[in-house]
Amino acid sequence: MHLKAFFFLAIILFGSCSSKENGNKELLYWSSNNAAEIDFTSDKVAQWNADTSHIKMSFQPIPEGQSSEEVILAAVVGRTTPDIYANMWQGSVELFAKAGKLIALDTLEGFKEFILERCGQKTLVEITSNDGHIYQVPWKINPIITLYNKAMVSKLDLDGMPTTYSKYLAAGAKASQDQDNNGYIDQWIGYTEVKVIWYQRFFNFYPLYLAASHGGALVKNNKAAFNNEYAIEVFRFLQELYKNNYFSKEQSAGGQDRLFMEGDILTQWTGPWSISHLDKFKPAGFEYDFFPMQVPDNHEGPIYTYADPKNIVLFNTCTQPQEAWNFVKTLITKEGDKQFLEISGQLPRRQNIDKDAFFQDYFVKNPKAITFAKQANFVKGTDNCEVIVEVFDIISQEYEACVIYNKKTPEAAIADAAAAVNLLLGN
Amino acid sequence: MKKKKWLPYLFVAPYLLHFLVFVAFPVLFSLVLTFHKWNIISPMEFTGLDNYTRMFRDKMFWKTIGNTIQFLLVHIPLQLIVALALAEFLNQNIKLKGFYRAAFFLPVIVSGVVVTILWQQLFGFDSGLFNRLLTNMGMDKVGWLIDPDIAMNSIAIMATWKNVGLYVILFLVGLQTVPPHYYEAADIEGATHWQKFRHITLPMINPTIFMVVILSTIGGFSLFIEPYVMTGGGPLNSTLSSVLYIYKQAFQYYHMGYSATLGFFFAFLILTVVMLQKRFIETEEVD
Numbered sequence: 045m046h047l048k049a050f051f052f053l054a055i056i057l058f059g060s061c062s063s064k065e066n067g068n069k070e071l072l073y074w075s076s077n078n079a080a081e082i083d084f085t086s087d088k089v090a091q092w093n094a095d096t097s098h099i100k101m102s103f104q105p106i107p108e109g110q111s112s113e114e115v116i117l118a119a120v121v122g123r124t125t126p127d128i129y130a131n132m133w134q135g136s137v138e139l140f141a142k143a144g145k146l147i148a149l150d151t152l153e154g155f156k157e158f159i160l161e162r163c164g165q166k167t168l169v170e171i172t173s174n175d176g177h178i179y180q181v182p183w184k185i186n187p188i189i190t191l192y193n194k195a196m197v198s199k200l201d202l203d204g205m206p207t208t209y210s211k212y213l214a215a216g217a218k219a220s221q222d223q224d225n226n227g228y229i230d231q232w233i234g235y236t237e238v239k240v241i242w243y244q245r246f247f248n249f250y251p252l253y254l255a256a257s258h259g260g261a262l263v264k265n266n267k268a269a270f271n272n273e274y275a276i277e278v279f280r281f282l283q284e285l286y287k288n289n290y291f292s293k294e295q296s297a298g299g300q301d302r303l304f305m306e307g308d309i310l311t312q313w314t315g316p317w318s319i320s321h322l323d324k325f326k327p328a329g330f331e332y333d334f335f336p337m338q339v340p341d342n343h344e345g346p347i348y349t350y351a352d353p354k355n356i357v358l359f360n361t362c363t364q365p366q367e368a369w370n371f372v373k374t375l376i377t378k379e380g381d382k383q384f385l386e387i388s389g390q391l392p393r394r395q396n397i398d399k400d401a402f403f404q405d406y407f408v409k410n411p412k413a414i415t416f417a418k419q420a421n422f423v424k425g426t427d428n429c430e431v432i433v434e435v436f437d438i439i440s441q442e443y444e445a446c447v448i449y450n451k452k453t454p455e456a457a458i459a460d461a462a463a464a465v466n467l468l469l470g471n
Numbered sequence: 472m473k474k475k476k477w478l479p480y481l482f483v484a485p486y487l488l489h490f491l492v493f494v495a496f497p498v499l500f501s502l503v504l505t506f507h508k509w510n511i512i513s514p515m516e517f518t519g520l521d522n523y524t525r526m527f528r529d530k531m532f533w534k535t536i537g538n539t540i541q542f543l544l545v546h547i548p549l550q551l552i553v554a555l556a557l558a559e560f561l562n563q564n565i566k567l568k569g570f571y572r573a574a575f576f577l578p579v580i581v582s583g584v585v586v587t588i589l590w591q592q593l594f595g596f597d598s599g600l601f602n603r604l605l606t607n608m609g610m611d612k613v614g615w616l617i618d619p620d621i622a623m624n625s626i627a628i629m630a631t632w633k634n635v636g637l638y639v640i641l642f643l644v645g646l647q648t649v650p651p652h653y654y655e656a657a658d659i660e661g662a663t664h665w666q667k668f669r670h671i672t673l674p675m676i677n678p679t680i681f682m683v684v685i686l687s688t689i690g691g692f693s694l695f696i697e698p699y700v701m702t703g704g705g706p707l708n709s710t711l712s713s714v715l716y717i718y719k720q721a722f723q724y725y726h727m728g729y730s731a732t733l734g735f736f737f738a739f740l741i742l743t744v745v746m747l748q749k750r751f752i753e754t755e756e757v758d
Contacts (some may be wrong), residue, residue, distance in 0.1 A: 143512040237704035293617045294596040
C-alpha cells in the first residue's frame with residue numbers, strides 16, 4: 045500500500061517536470077534583453093515565420109542574470125540552451141567549443157562564403173578556433189575609441205589633437221587643475237576604471253595595446269605573445285598618467301560618464317553607446333566628438349582597437365542547424381544589418397561599412413557614428429584561448445601594481461605577466 | 472496505533488528532503504569535487520590530491536587568509552568595544568531609548584550591497600565626504616580604499632558600522648540579565664564604575680561576549696560583499712578575502728574542483744579558530 049503511494053507520487057513529480065520542446069518543427073532563439081534588439085528580433089522572427097512554413101522560429105530575450113555569460117553557463121549545465129544565441133562574447137566561445145557545446149558552423153552549407161563576403165578574410169581568421177573550425181557568426185561590434193569634450197579640449201590650446209602618448213601626456217599636464225584651490229586636483233584629462241577586474245582592461249590596456257601593435261595578439265600558439273615593446277610602452281604611458289595625477293585613482297560613483305558630462309574629465313575611452321547616452325543626458329551646449337586610441341609617437345599605419353564583439357552561436361542541442369543558419373543569415377544580410385543599425389545604433393561587423401553606399405543615409409543622419417564605422421575596418425576581438433579570462437586577470441594584477449601603484453617597472457610587470465600566462469598555458 | 476507510526480516521518484520528511492538535496496548532497500559532491508578537475512561544462516577529470524598540493528603552493532590563497540585575519544583583528548575588537556559601549560549607553564535611564572535602539576539596528580537590516588556602495592562614496596579619495604571633512608579641518612586626505620596598507624581596515628570599520636546593531640541588542644539582553652544586587656553590593660563596598668564593570672559586568676556577560684566573538688568571527692570569515700563591490704580585492708590584493716578568492720576560482724575561472732578544495736580547507740580553518748576561541752574565551756558560568 046505504501047509502495048503504491050510512493051510510486052504514484054514519484055510519477056506525478058517526474059511527470060510534471062517540463063522538458064525542452066525541441067522537436068523538428070520549431071527553433072528557439074535567445075536575443076539580448078535590451079529593448080532595441082528585442083524589437084529587431086521580433087521583426088525578423090515574424091518575417092521568417094511568414095516566409096517559412098516547414099520550420100518555425102520562436103524567440104525570447106536571454107533570461108535575467110548577473111551576466112549573460114553566467115546565464116548561458118547555467119543553460120549549458122542544465123541542458124536548456126536555445127538553438128541559437130545572439131550576444132555571445134567572443135572570449136567565451138573557445139571554452140564552449142572545446143567542451144563540444146557548439147556546432148561547427150563551417151560545416152554548414154554556404155557559411156564560409158557568406159561570412160567571407162560580409163566580414164572579410166581577417167575576421168574569418170580571427171574567429172577560427174584552435175581546432176580549425178568556426179563556431180561563431182560575427183554579428184556586432186562596439187569599437188573603443190577616444191571621446192572628447194570639444195570646448196574644454198580646445199581651451200587647452202594644444203598642438204593638435206592628443207592622438208599620441210606624448211601629446212596626450214602634454215594635454216594631461218594642461219588639463220589637470222585644482223579648480224577649488226584646496227590643494228588637490230579635481231579636473232583630469234581622463235579617467236578609466238581602477239578596479240582590478242579583468243574585463244576593465246578592455247577599456248584601457250587592451251585597446252591601447254591593439255592600437256600600438258596593429259592588432260597584435262596577447263596569446264598565440266598557446267604562448268604569451270605580449271612580452272614586447274608595445275605592451276611595455278602602453279604600461280609606461282598609463283603609468284605616467286597616474287604618476288602625474290593626470291588620471292584619478294578614485295573609483296567613481298557614477299562612472300566616467302558622469303565625470304565626463306560634469307566636465308571633471310576631458311576625454312574618455314568608450315564605445316558608440318556613449319552617443320545615445322550623451323545625446324539624452326548632456327547639458328545644453330555640450331559638444332563632443334571622437335578620435336582613435338592614442339598610439340606611440342613613432343606609430344605608422346592604421347590604428348586598431350578592441351571591437352567588443354558579440355557573436356551568434358548555435359548550440360549542440362539544435363537539431364536543425366542548417367535551418368538555424370538560414371535564419372541567422374536573414375539577420376546579417378545587408379538589409380538585416382541596416383535595420384539592426386537603425387534600430388539599435390550598434391555597428392554590424394561588416395567590412396567597409398563606412399564606404400558602402402547602402403549604409404550612407406544612416407551615417408548622414410548620424411554623423412558621429414561614422415568615426416566608429418571607419419574604425420570598424422581596424423578592430424579586433426580577443427584571441428581564441430580557453431582561459432582568456434585568466435590571462436586578462438593576470439595582466440590586470442600586473443597593471444594594478446605597475447600602472448596604478450607604481451610598484452613595478454613596465455618591463456618587469458609585462459615580463460611577470462607573460463611568465464604567469466605561460467605557466468597557466470602549461471609552458 | 473500501527474497506522475500512526477509513519478506520521479512522525481511524514482512531518483520530518485519535507486525538512487529531511489530539503490536537507491538531503493540542498494545541504495548533504497552539495498557538501499558530499501563538493502568533497503568528491505576536491506579530487507577532480509572540472510569546469511562545469513566538460514566531464515570531470517580525476518586528479519587525486521593535485522588540488523590539495525596546489526592549495527599549499529598557492530601564495531595568493533595564503534595572502535587572502537592573511538587579509539581575512541587582518542580584517543578580523545580589527546573588526547572583532549572594534550565590534551566588541553563599540554557594541555558593548557552602545558549597549559551600556561542603552562542600559563541607562565535615557566530618553567528616546569527606543570529611537571536609539573532602532574537607529575543602531577537599522578544598518579543591520581539594510582542590504583549589504585547598498586551599505587557598501589554608500590560607504591564607497593564616503594571613502595572616495597577625491598570627492599568622498601570623509602576626505603572633504605578632513606581637508607576642511609586642514610588635514611591631508613586619506614586613501615581609505617586606494618592605500619593598500621589601510622584599505623582592509625577601512626572595510627573593517629564599515630563592516631563594524633553595518634553589523635554592530637545586532638550585537639548591541641545581544642549585549643543589551645546580556646546586561647539586563649545581570650542581577651542588580653551585585654551592583655548594589657559593590658556600591659556598598661565603594662566600588663568605582665570601572666571596578667563594577669570589570670569585576671561584575673564582564674564576567675556575568677561572558678557567555679554573551681563569547682557568542683558575539685563567535686558570530687563576529689564566522690561573519691568576518693565570510694567577508695565577501697564589501698571587497699567584491701568596493702574594491703574588487705584591490706588595491707594590490709590587500710582586500711582580497713578568502714571567500715572572494717574562492718568565488719573567483721569557481722565563477723570567474725571555472726576551477727570548480729580547486730575552489731571546492733579551498734572551500735573545505737577554509738571551513739576547517741573556521742572550525743579550528745572557533746574551537747580555539749571557545750577554549751580561551753569561554754569561562755564557566757558564574758552563579
